[in-house]
Amino acid sequence: MQYQKDEIRKSIINQAIKEFNTKGYKAASIRSIAKNSGTSVGNIYKYFASKEDLYESLIGAVYHKVMEYINQFKKVELNDKAEDIFYSLLEKIMEIFDENRVELAILLNKSEGSKYENCKVTFVDFITRVVTEVMEYGLTIQGKKLKDNFIIYLLSYSLVESISIILKEKSEEVEVRKLILNLIDIFYNDIINKLEYF
Missing domain, CATH: 1.10.10.60 (Homeodomain-like)
Structure with a gap:
């Protein structure tokens, strides 16, 4: 039975x-x-027990898995080896994208009315903070200080929205992974030289 x-x-x-x-x-x-x-x-x-319970069992597990890896970024000590650690954690997050593409698409695009409806804001805030800290560290080494992080916020917002669209529109894992990694490279490669500092 x-x-x-x-x-x-x-x-x-x-x-x-x-x-x-x-x-x-x-x-x-x-x-x-x-x-x-x-x-x-x-x-x-x-x-x-409820529609909320059903949604939680499907989407909550993926959200918490992503947040678990995201929270590991907070523990990374900023130094010359930080970039390697960031890329290794990013690879783990990409594995979650590979394994749970549909659930992540639902989380990012279809969560209105659930406790996850503001998850994009959480992701944007986190990415903004991490990239800002990395940029501030890099500028400190050059004896410079970041003027503000508004452009980092805009890039982070654009990245999360772009990932939402990719997951909604594309289903092939290899294509999804490639698009996301290309976006990260386009948005953040050599960003330190595009920021305002003093």
């Missing part, structure tokens, strides 16, 4: 991902998920 329960749960999850990806969290319907997974609404509630 356990096999049958696992199959039902898997079917609910598969249909929920499709429903959230198509309609977003706010417009998604448990009734529609039940119908498309060949079960009843009551049966879904045996597996998940």
